[in-house]
Amino acid sequence: MRARGGLARFRGLAGALVLSLCGVAVMGPRPALAACEGVPPEQRLQNTAPQDIGRSYDQIVEDGWIEVAVYENFAPWSWEEAGQPRGIDVEIADLIAQELGVEARIRFVQPGETLDQDLLNYVYRGATVGGRVSNLMLHVPYDVDYACRFDQVTFTGQYAQERLAIAYRAADYPEKGPVPAVFRYDPVGVENDSISDFYLTSVAHGATADKVHRYPTTLDAMAGLAGGEVMAVMGPRAELEAGLAEGLLVHEPPLLGLARSKWTVGAALSFQHRPLGYAVDDAIAAGLADGRIAGIFARYGVDFMPPER
Template sequence: MAFLGGMVGAIPAFAACEGVAPEQKLQNTSPQDIGRDLDRIATDGYIEFAVYDDYAPWSFENAGKAEGIDIEIGKIIAGALGVEPRFRLVSAGETLDADLRNYVYKGAVVNGRVSDVMLHVPYDVDYACRFDQVVFTGIYGEEHIAIAYDAASYPDKGPTPAVFRYDPIGVENDSISDFYMTDVTRGPSADKVHRYRNTALAMKALADHEVMAVMGPRAELEAALAPGIDIHEPPLGLPRSKWAIGVALSMQHRRLGYAVDDAIAAALEDGRIAKAFADYGVGFTPPTR
């Protein structure tokens, strides 16, 4: 969400990476060996993925085990490499920049270490140009901003943002949906925006009729769908209302990146990734790669 917030107001004006010299160290760190290469992963017999915690349906802990769509993606990659998948559930930082620094190319300041691959990384070519330490690859899906709503309250058609000047809507606190709806309802109707710790709790409030709709990423809405609730994607006027998701890894390990991308491409082709989405009740939109 911090990545998307940074995109608001951005107007593409140049070709990809125009004006950025190759290997320009915009986020430079001192030279050092980071993470493990493909040969070391094969020798050790496992690959570690950094995944976000408390992020259903993508990645979350259930009875001590990591579950979710991203977990299934990691298993697919590990299977293609012939190694065991291991998952490191990490907390999201203030920005995507911080997450890449902490989990991909440098490590946190205190007892920090990187993982071999980070899953569920939003992909944007202009953003990627800022990092010569990171390979952005393996696009495996798309995420869309949508609105879930009580079908009985809006029997004719799904609600547009303007109605939430009068009708209560739930959002995840400090998300792009929160920022957007706060702007739409600013002034006397600002109290119509109800904020929750995550989208799943907002969806529970919708099922309990505390709010009439919830705005958020479509996958999170679909995963928490209850009877009588529909979802649609009205025009929002956002610079970015949908985005691709893929993986990130250290630039030092490009061969690993190629192997990961090949594994994802094969799973997209034979339907295993679409099945991973379906298993968690989420619709699958084949990404543009």
């Protein structure tokens, strides 16, 4: 598998959101503000004129299909196997399409260095050279402060929570799972330039740095754990669970100094197509209410945590 994007990605979590997640506990509490209060339009990320792009909800229904962008090589969320798209996000795209009465056409996309770049390339403008937007993009992290900085993107359809966890060999930690402090002494695997990499090399003032082993992906790190190269792996729980082998366990210990260890994922689309956004959110709400989304996670052996909607 190809290496993921850089630190700012968190498989989508980027820019200011990463800084929020990495905020250390010693920082003072932020004042309570109404959503988007204190974010004047001229300070938002886009300064280009709106363009009529994408396809409207009515056009999608008339055409009978919707294009959904998902990240490539991203098990258990989205990947291609024997020429067929597979994964949690792929099945959620199908669920949305079924609720809309259309066919889902899956578009695998590469992650950029930041979520800002991904939204520009796939949601509201298209890449500079040969780019085009999709009707919908999945696995977009939702954070109200981050969303307020975008006036050309609608964030909707929150369908799950991701959270950081640690996988380990039960034989190495027979009494209880490891906490980050032990990685001053025990080797631990992480996806290169991920939030786990950043956190573990920062904890204990860098005392863990020489014990952190970097891999192209979390799944590669899990293979290293199964092969005895490291004693544990830190990363998003779903990706850890996708790589579990015999004798390996996953737990969620306290992560001291990390402002947030879990975050919500949902969908993003161009602000020009709000009726589509409402329809997508209704589809997700229906899937959450009747258990279909929980069932999708169960089919991939991933623990499901409902989103905060």
